[in-house]
Amino acid sequence: MASTPHPTRRKKTVVGAAALAAGAAVLGVFATAQAADATPTARHTAHAARTPYVINHYGEENADKGHAERSPKNLVLSEFTSIGSVHWKQWGTKKAVGTGKVTGSWCLDTCLDKPLKATVTLSDPKNVHGRQVFSSFTLKLAGKPGPYDVEDLHGKRPLATS
Template sequence: MNRSTSLIRRHKTAIGAGLACVAALGTFATATGANAATAPAHTAHAHSAGAAQTDNTPYVMNHAGEENADKGKAERSPERLVLSEFTSVGDLNWKQWGAKKAVATGKVTGMWCGQACLDKPLKGTLTLSDPKTLNGKKVFSAFTLKLAGGSGAYDSEDLQGKHPLATS
């Protein structure tokens, strides 16, 4: 087996593992959503982003939920968002959704903090940035996540600084 075949095989394995994690997070989010009848409604804040949204306002490609795990869904001001194969945010309260960036506070969960995050999600501030036009649609292509009271460095996921965001 040559180096190229080995590299392709590793990439396919990583992508498969990432999609499995996204599906698991989507399943968790779907199960959490099923309990929404007993929880207070969180949809009113999803569109309180401050600035009026226009056709030029970017979307974010969201892979939350089993139905969006593979292809993603273009959304503005979503209530929950999959940031990577390891990290997801929910209960998003959008403070800003503009042409250059979007800012929200929410609850962070991830494979890197295991059951502790599922039981008690971490609070954080999410900033989406770097809009790009892809397939005729403007989408944010990067995110920054600042956790309240934490450094952001974990064994399996480094949340410090700017990270790429799925654009398809």
């Protein structure tokens, strides 16, 4: 003869099963939320791995060898030109664009004490020693370039890559 479960035991079993199902649902939502959170991080990490550096010779410690950086505050563009107080508006996989204050050996009489406002664009990433680095820059002075007839102010120029 089959025994019939007691009504109170049956309610406890149903309530227990419902609680387990609700707990599993909560854990499922939590796991899904964690996976969703992980996706942007993975995308960010992959994007960062492809984002180029710039080889910067700014400062005594970097003068000879240079140092790979992203979004540096000060940047040596060439042996004649540097840009400081740079505010980077974009640093992507194809180009970087920032505004700052330019000085150079070509304007020491006027721009050493009063640097010229300019926009710099880094471009043409190349693979150097297994690392992507920007290999060109374009510099555009704000307003009129004045009396400065300098190579660094005319079109795309090469940038140090090592």
